[in-house]
Amino acid sequence: MNRERLYIFDTTLRDGAQTTGVDFSLEDKRQIAVMLDDLGVDYIEGGYPGANPTDTEFFRQKPVKRARFAAFGMTKRAGRSAENDPGIAGLIDTAADTITYVAKTWDYHVHVALGCTLEENLDSIDDSIRHAVKKGREAILDCEHFFDGYKANRNYALDCAKMAHRAGARWIVLCDTNGGTLPHEIEAIVRDVALHVQGAHLGIHTHNDTENAVANTFAAVRAGARHIQGTLNGLGERCGNANLVSIIPTLLLKSEFADKFDIGVSKAKLAQLTRLSHTFDELLNRQPNRHAPYVGASAFATKAGIHASAVLKDPRTYEHVAPETVGNARRVLVSDQAGKSNVVSELERLGVDVAKDDPRISRVLDEVKEREALGYAYEGADASFELLARRMLGQVPAYFEVERFSVNVERRHNALGELVSVSEAIVKVKVGDETLISAAEGNGPVNALDLALRKDLGKYQPFINDLNLIDYRVRVFQGGTDAVTRVLIEFRDGEGARWSTVGVSANIIDASFQALVDAINYKLMKAGA
Numbered sequence: 001m002n003r004e005r006l007y008i009f010d011t012t013l014r015d016g017a018q019t020t021g022v023d024f025s026l027e028d029k030r031q032i033a034v035m036l037d038d039l040g041v042d043y044i045e046g047g048y049p050g051a052n053p054t055d056t057e058f059f060r061q062k063p064v065k066r067a068r069f070a071a072f073g074m075t076k077r078a079g080r081s082a083e084n085d086p087g088i089a090g091l092i093d094t095a096a097d098t099i100t101y102v103a104k105t106w107d108y109h110v111h112v113a114l115g116c117t118l119e120e121n122l123d124s125i126d127d128s129i130r131h132a133v134k135k136g137r138e139a140i141l142d143c144e145h146f147f148d149g150y151k152a153n154r155n156y157a158l159d160c161a162k163m164a165h166r167a168g169a170r171w172i173v174l175c176d177t178n179g180g181t182l183p184h185e186i187e188a189i190v191r192d193v194a195l196h197v198q199g200a201h202l203g204i205h206t207h208n209d210t211e212n213a214v215a216n217t218f219a220a221v222r223a224g225a226r227h228i229q230g231t232l233n234g235l236g237e238r239c240g241n242a243n244l245v246s247i248i249p250t251l252l253l254k255s256e257f258a259d260k261f262d263i264g265v266s267k268a269k270l271a272q273l274t275r276l277s278h279t280f281d282e283l284l285n286r287q288p289n290r291h292a293p294y295v296g297a298s299a300f301a302t303k304a305g306i307h308a309s310a311v312l313k314d315p316r317t318y319e320h321v322a323p324e325t326v327g328n329a330r331r332v333l334v335s336d337q338a339g340k341s342n343v344v345s346e347l348e349r350l351g352v353d354v355a356k357d358d359p360r361i362s363r364v365l366d367e368v369k370e371r372e373a374l375g376y377a378y379e380g381a382d383a384s385f386e387l388l389a390r391r392m393l394g395q396v397p398a399y400f401e402v403e404r405f406s407v408n409v410e411r412r413h414n415a416l417g418e419l420v421s422v423s424e425a426i427v428k429v430k431v432g433d434e435t436l437i438s439a440a441e442g443n444g445p446v447n448a449l450d451l452a453l454r455k456d457l458g459k460y461q462p463f464i465n466d467l468n469l470i471d472y473r474v475r476v477f478q479g480g481t482d483a484v485t486r487v488l489i490e491f492r493d494g495e496g497a498r499w500s501t502v503g504v505s506a507n508i509i510d511a512s513f514q515a516l517v518d519a520i521n522y523k524l525m526k527a528g529a
Helices: 026-039 053-058 086-092 107-114 118-134 146-152 154-167 183-193 213-223 244-253 273-283 305-313 340-349 360-374 382-392 445-453 458-464 508-526
Strands: 007-010 043-047 068-074 098-104 138-144 171-176 202-206 227-230 401-413 419-431 434-442 468-477 484-492 498-505
Touching (some): 007 244, 026 043, 026 053, 026 273, 086 118, 098 118, 107 118, 107 146, 118 138, 118 154, 138 146, 146 154, 146 183, 154 171, 171 183, 171 227, 183 213, 213 227, 213 244, 244 273, 360 382, 419 445, 419 458, 445 468, 458 508, 468 508, 484 508, 498 508
Parallel strands (some): 043 068, 068 098, 138 171, 171 202, 202 227
Antiparallel strands (some): 401 419
């Protein structure tokens, strides 16, 4: 069967850079571009040369081997030619293969934002695109506010798209800049535009302000668009852009699209998608979204006992695709809603060797339910669950015993005369016949405890030198000043392995210390200490 080609245009490094709290360094941009190129996207938009030193330097040489490298900028200003526009000169004088121009296509914005006539705006589109083509560059027009412009003045919005097509633009991209257009509107409007501009030249760029960016993208493809713009993990200003991490697997795994279209991403590369998504979040120092479609830690997680039993018999009962196709994994969670099937499945996943009819499994399940009634949550703390189960099965040595710990928080003046808060912790542990006392200062009481506990564990110290606490979450429930506190801690070691542990107490420091001790015991167990 002959399938049409869909082209994936990634704008993470330009539109995604507008995300609140995200700032790409030059090295970040280079690393992300290589990741995207390896994934197989067709276009990588690197930014706006001239807008800032980072983007200008980034465009001095092409950072990728396969994908087309796109530079973003404005069409020429009214009253001058493209040949004499310094902004356009800055785009042409780069290593970019493709020039992406943005132009107003809503008549209201032409008057208010540009302060020129509608005819002058059309001339800017025409002259800018022709100039890029003459200079040997592929030209794309991002039709900003196209859908709002179409609804306000259909003829003018269409005139902008048709002008770009006549001037030689490879792609005319229809942008839902405000993110307020709904899927049925997108499909109808794109279908109409396709009567005037060939679908082989139409693209779609959506924002997620109504949580419809991905749905709007597919609506546009159904209507004739063959170029898709989006970002990794849905980054973008306000509520984000269309999420390519959700779009790409849908195109490859859902027959409505997979039977009709080819994309540059292969099935083999798709199997690396979860790792790529999480690596990208790590690069930005962001916690991955556990509930993200396809790649989230909970995307293929089952909690209820009756569902777990069905999944173990046939995963298709509760999975729309196989998790390994996107590099993810099935998880049957252990919680107060669990049945024996959940426990058996989780123990198998963790590599715990126990027969399915072992009576201790019921005891593990009962213990989990009792502890979760006290506030523990094992569905988000797999390491603590494994330790609990293995201890009940007699598979965890007693590595060390904490005899006591203390924490002091003091507000005092430092050597510069500044008033600062200082946390100090002392931990006394027994390792075999050896008693060890360690003290440390930290940024806060938990940090001080962590440093003190891991400062000297005698013969076990080499096993924990590479540990790094990367996430700390607190939930207070059963309110009031005597409330019970749940602490979840996530660690990572030097090989990149990650695990989470949980502690519960009316005292937040005690809860934190429980989770810290579990984390270290887990590392020692996995390291074969």
